[in-house]
Amino acid sequence: MNVRDLIDNKDLIENMKQGDFIQVAGWLVAIDGELFILDENLADPYVDSKKIMLSNRFMAYPVRDVILPLGGGKSFVFHKAKASGTLEKTPSLQIKVHELFVENENHEFIPIDIGADNIKKTTEKYGDILMKKHLNKSDDWLDYCR
Numbered sequence: 001m002n003v004r005d006l007i008d009n010k011d012l013i014e015n016m017k018q019g020d021f022i023q024v025a026g027w028l029v030a031i032d033g034e035l036f037i038l039d040e041n042l043a044d045p046y047v048d049s050k051k052i053m054l055s056n057r058f059m060a061y062p063v064r065d066v067i068l069p070l071g072g073g074k075s076f077v078f079h080k081a082k083a084s085g086t087l088e089k090t091p092s093l094q095i096k097v098h099e100l101f102v103e104n105e106n107h108e109f110i111p112i113d114i115g116a117d118n119i120k121k122t123t124e125k126y127g128d129i130l131m132k133k134h135l136n137k138s139d140d141w142l143d144y145c146r
Helices: 003-008 010-015 057-066 116-126
Strands: 021-031 034-038 051-054 078-089 094-103 109-112
Touching: 003 010, 003 021, 003 051, 021 051, 021 057, 021 094, 034 057, 057 094, 057 109, 057 116, 078 109
Parallel strands: 051 094
Antiparallel strands: 021 034, 021 078, 034 051, 078 094, 094 109
């Protein structure tokens, strides 16, 4: 289900409970140190798009490990994705992701290992600097790399 279809379906959202299974598709993007799935039809600016927060921002690092990052900009991850998991928080939707697939450069959706061990390994590999909320507010994630 596209993010917009989910968010715009007020009846569905009202009937959802914490722990319900959910699947969404859209753009996987880091915004202000958090990880989101944005609606496939991006707003301008994209940060104003309809979005659903993912519960573990550190999932960005396993994505970084297998998908080429963007060459700069506000988010080092900005890829089409499909996520499935359980609803963790309402009314501001948040998903605890159990499966994550990200589109690669060949336009194929590949599974991302978001297991706790891999998240820990890749976070240590890249350092937490990419997903921290920064005080100097640079618009380019490359400014924070070593």
